[in-house]
Structure formats: structure tokens, C-alpha cells
Amino acid sequence: QKEVEQDPGPLSVPEGAIVSxxxxxxxxxxxxxxxxxxxxxKGPELLMYTYSSGNKEDGRFTAQVDKSSKYISLFIxxxxxxxxxxxxxxxTGNQFYFGTGTSLTVxx
Amino acid sequence: GAVVSQxxxxxxxxxxxxxKIECRSLDFQATTMFWYRQFPKQSLMLxxxxxxxxxxxxxxxxxxxxxxINHASLTLSTLTVTSAHPEDSSFYxxxxxxxxxxxxxxxxxxxxxxxx
Numbered sequence: 624q625k626e627v628e629q630d631p632g633p634l635s636v637p638e639g640a641i642v643s644x645x646x647x648x649x650x651x652x653x654x655x656x657x658x659x660x661x662x663x664x665k666g667p668e669l670l671m672y673t674y675s676s677g678n679k680e681d682g683r684f685t686a687q688v689d690k691s692s693k694y695i696s697l698f699i700x701x702x703x704x705x706x707x708x709x710x711x712x713x714x715t716g717n718q719f720y721f722g723t724g725t726s727l728t729v730x731x
Numbered sequence: 732g733a734v735v736s737q738x739x740x741x742x743x744x745x746x747x748x749x750x751k752i753e754c755r756s757l758d759f760q761a762t763t764m765f766w767y768r769q770f771p772k773q774s775l776m777l778x779x780x781x782x783x784x785x786x787x788x789x790x791x792x793x794x795x796x797x798x799x800i801n802h803a804s805l806t807l808s809t810l811t812v813t814s815a816h817p818e819d820s821s822f823y824x825x826x827x828x829x830x831x832x833x834x835x836x837x838x839x840x841x842x843x844x845x846x847x
Contacts, residue, residue, distance in 0.1 A: 631772075657835075659838070664822075664841070665840055665841060666735075666824045666826075666838035666840045666841045667775070667824070668838065669835065669836070669837065669838075672835055711774065711775070718777070719765070719777060719836070721774045722774060723773060724774055
């Protein structure tokens with residue numbers, strides 16, 4: 624079993640839709656949870672960073688962590704074509720573990 | 732703030748030669764830098780962790796004699812791919828952290844290596 628599981632997609636939505644991206648993890652010792660956005664042929668960019676369970680909001684982005692079910696989510700409201708990218712979740716305790724990434728396309 | 736640069740962004744080399752990739756933190760001091768490799772449509776795979784002034788810690792399966800990492804200062808780490816082979820062709824990405832909050836890593840733009 625992988626430490627972090629993420630559906631690779633691809634996911635295609637119309638502009639303005641709410642996007643839900645999800646990951647599950649197996650190690651209950653993980654403490655920090657991150658979401659990165661990666662455009663094609665670019666390095667990942669940190670989007671959201673949360674510690675422990677709960678929600679964190681930043682503009683159109685909301686990160687949610689449920690440690691009881693080992694489930695993390697990223698919600699994108701009012702999605703834009705510029706949100707088209709691959710989204711990687713990551714979890715860390717003493718080491719970093721990335722999901723495989725979900726490819727998102729927002730259609731104008 | 733928190734900008735990480737990599738150089739070169741793209742390199743082609745012949746099989747058997749060595750290639751050096753630089754990773755710099757431009758506006759902060761990075762106590763720890765990480766090197767990743769990413770194959771097409773796959774996730775980042777951590778290769779090694781380097782702390783300034785000490786030897787890098789390599790992940791299992793990564794040949795330390797082939798991928799030489801030097802973290803000479805708090806703003807510069809280098810990865811040298813020695814005796815490169817076509818199977819080393821990949822996207823290499825570095826990241827850096829101040830170490831103040833372990834979870835925050837800032838990534839460089841990546842270097843695409845093609846070995847012919």
C-alpha cells in the first residue's frame with residue numbers, strides 16, 4: 624500500500640465549477656498536509672499547507688484534513704482555465720510523501 | 732519571497748558525460764535542500780536530502796556515487812549526474828526549506844535532462 628494515494632484523473636470541468644480533489648494516506652503519524660500545483664514542465668508551487676484536522680481557506684481554495692479517516696481534500700471554487708494543472712497532495716511526518724497528482728482541465 | 736532557482740532549465744548531454752545542476756535559494760537561507768526526480772505522468776520521487784555542510788542522505792535505491800550532491804552553502808546545492816545514461820533522462824527538481832516549519836518546501840522550476 625502506498626503511503627499516499629491520489630486519483631490521477633484526468634479531471635475535466637467547465638469554467639466556474641467547484642472542483643474537489645482528494646487523497647488518502649495510510650500513516651496516522653503524518654502531521655503536515657500540503658497541496659501543490661504544477662503546471663506542465665514547471666516545478667510544483669505550494670498552494671495550501673495545513674497542520675492537523677480542519678479546514679483552511681485561501682481565496683478560492685479550501686484545504687480540508689480529516690485525520691480520523693486519513694482523508695485530505697482540496698476544493699477550488701469558481702474554477703478558472705488558469706487552474707488547469709496537475710495538483711499534488713503531500714503528507715509528511717519525518718519524510719515527505721507525494722501523491723501521484725491529479726490532472727485538472729478547466730474548460731472555458 | 733521564498734524563491735528557488737535552478738540552472739540549467741534544460742540540458743542535453745551525451746551518454747557517458749557528467750552534468751551538474753545548480754539549485755539556489757534566492758531570498759532565504761535554506762538549511763535543507765531536497766532533490767527529486769519526476770518521470771512523465773508520475774509523482775515526484777525523493778532522491779536525497781542535503782543539509783548545509785554535511786553529506787547528503789540518499790533514498791533507498793538511489794546510487795550516491797552516480798548522483799553526487801554538494802550543499803556547500805545555505806543558498807546553493809548542486810546535483811551532478813555522473814556518467815549519464817539515457818535512463819537518467821528525467822525532470823530533476825530541487826526544493827528548499829528554512830527548516831523553521833518542516834512542512835513548507837519551496838520548489839525550483841526544474842531541470843529537464845535528456846541523455847542521448
